[in-house]
Amino acid sequence: MKGQVAFIPGAHKIEFHEYDVPPPPDGGAIAAVTQTNVCGSEVHMWRGEYGRRGIMPGHEMSGRIVALGRGVSTDWAGSPVKEGDRIAPVYYTVCNRCANCVVGNHAACINKTFGSRHPDEPPHFTATFATHYFIRPDQHFYRIPENVPDVVASSANCAMSQVFWSLDRGRLAYGETLLVLGAGGLGLHAMAIAKARGARVVAVDAIASRLNQAKRFGADETIDMREYPDFDARHDRIRKLCNGAPDVVLEVAGVPDAFLESLKTVRAGGRVVEVGNISNALQVQVPPSLITFKSLEVIGVATYPPHYLKKSLDFLAINIDRYPYTELCDALFPLSKAAEAMDKSERKEATRAGLLVEQR
Numbered sequence: 001m002k003g004q005v006a007f008i009p010g011a012h013k014i015e016f017h018e019y020d021v022p023p024p025p026d027g028g029a030i031a032a033v034t035q036t037n038v039c040g041s042e043v044h045m046w047r048g049e050y051g052r053r054g055i056m057p058g059h060e061m062s063g064r065i066v067a068l069g070r071g072v073s074t075d076w077a078g079s080p081v082k083e084g085d086r087i088a089p090v091y092y093t094v095c096n097r098c099a100n101c102v103v104g105n106h107a108a109c110i111n112k113t114f115g116s117r118h119p120d121e122p123p124h125f126t127a128t129f130a131t132h133y134f135i136r137p138d139q140h141f142y143r144i145p146e147n148v149p150d151v152v153a154s155s156a157n158c159a160m161s162q163v164f165w166s167l168d169r170g171r172l173a174y175g176e177t178l179l180v181l182g183a184g185g186l187g188l189h190a191m192a193i194a195k196a197r198g199a200r201v202v203a204v205d206a207i208a209s210r211l212n213q214a215k216r217f218g219a220d221e222t223i224d225m226r227e228y229p230d231f232d233a234r235h236d237r238i239r240k241l242c243n244g245a246p247d248v249v250l251e252v253a254g255v256p257d258a259f260l261e262s263l264k265t266v267r268a269g270g271r272v273v274e275v276g277n278i279s280n281a282l283q284v285q286v287p288p289s290l291i292t293f294k295s296l297e298v299i300g301v302a303t304y305p306p307h308y309l310k311k312s313l314d315f316l317a318i319n320i321d322r323y324p325y326t327e328l329c330d331a332l333f334p335l336s337k338a339a340e341a342m343d344k345s346e347r348k349e350a351t352r353a354g355l356l357v358e359q360r
Contacts, residue, residue: 005119006129006338008055011048014339019124024069027137031063031087035154036128037329038338038345038353040184040254041278046342049279056115057338058128058355059091060157062150066132076140077310086150088157088313089133089141090306091115096138106305107165129338131357140306145317151332152325155185155352156312158303162275163190163250164312165304167197170248170273174198179238179246180219181262182253182276183210185328185352190250191218192323193315202241204234205253209330210351216324231261238265245270252276256284263290263298271297278302329354 003021008014024030037060045055065085075081094101095111113136115126123134135141144153163186172178178194180187183205191201195218203214206225214222221241228234239245245267251258254276262272263286291298316325331350333341334357341353 003125003131004335005125005127005131006057006335007119008045008051008057010054012046012339012343014057014342016336017119017124019119021066021125021132022123022134024067024072024135025123025137026070027072028069028139029065029072029087029135029141030067030125031089031133031135031141032066033061033063033128033130033133033357034086035150035329035357036061036130036335036355037154037159037185038341038350038355039159040186040276042129042342043346044279046346049281051117054118056117056119056127056129057342058130060154060159061128061133062086062088062144062153063133069137075142076306077142079143081143086144086153087141088144088153088309089135089139090157090309091128092303093136093139094306104305107301107303112303129335129355131335140309142310142313145313147320148313148316149326151329151354152316152320153313154354155189155328156316157309159185159352160189160193160312160316161304161308162186162301163252164193164315165308166190166250166273166275166299166301167193167248169299169301170250170271172197172199172248176200176247177202177242179204179242179249179265180214181249181251181258183207183214183219183222183351184252186252186275187250188213188217188328188351190252192319194218196315196319200242202238202246204238207348213324213327213351218323231264235265247271248273250275254278254282256282260284260286263294263296266294266296268294269296270294271299273299273301275301328352332356334358
């Protein structure tokens with residue numbers, strides 16, 4: 001059985017490589033990818049901000065089991081699995097042995113393992129812009145609930161799981177106010193989760209379609225940056241809508257200035273959760289005194305404990321009819337059109353672009 005996997009050799013270039021699909025490893029599995037998404041990370045890859053020697057794109061996916069390795073009869077939550085079942089895998093593995101893992105902070109695992117640098121490296125299929133995906137023996141995966149379609153389940157990992165963990169790290173509580181900077185895929189998931197736990201939610205973006213979606217995903221108020229392009233005016237508007245400064249600010253815009261704005265906007269003694277800025281090439285000058293004199297807590301989040309994927313899938317199963325999750329991927333392309341999907345994502349013409357994979 002042959003399969004294809006994508007590789008980005010340089011900015012705004014993509015190529016597909018073909019290999020024999022390997023057998024499943026003992027304790028692991030082989031999945032056929034049904035849908036994979038263009039996350040913000042892929043946009044950075046597309047711009048050439050990651051991987052000077054090239055990089056394999058794709059980490060959000062839903063799929064079905066093609067083959068189970070010896071000893072595998074359940075997912076990581078203990079639910080029975082068989083060939084043909086739909087699953088979502090965590091896109092990395094944790095060691096369970098480092099100083100962070102042994103105290104329960106698996107998101108900060110020192111020995112976290114991702115996919116290969118180049119698809120020529122066996123087992124080839126270690127990123128999700130591909131027809132197949134190789135699940136390692138120590139890699140978490142979970143069955144997708146029956147009422148959650150692939151188009152929805154595909155964004156549980158990483159967008160939804162990451163902001164689920166972010167809100168827990170930020171200790172967002174009932175009755176508090178959350179300001180979300182960026183109403184893309186991560187931001188919309190965060191709004192739904194925050195609203196479900198009883199927070200007041202205010203969203204900021206500069207794209208009308210995203211602000212409209214923010215309302216549908218639980219935002220109580222929205223702020224259009226085109227109407228408030230000046231920070232001082234925007235800050236005054238935020239204070240009015242939040243009845244003062246917000247308790248927690250979640251930065252998922254991926255713009256350095258948004259991090260500085262988070263620090264300036266959050267209340268004294270509040271929490272800033274930084275998720276969006278993941279490129280070393282993007283920088284902003286921050287006066288440390290801003291953190292000191294406001295007694296701020298700044299929390300960086302890059303991944304999440306693997307079991308949060310299960311929490312996200314369960315949340316989707318319960319709330320699938322409460323929010324318009326089936327519309328979250330608002331631009332769908334075949335895998336062969338990955339370049340077009342990433343171009344559209346880079347131009348922010350799509351909230352979440354998805355790639356549908358046809359099995360051969």
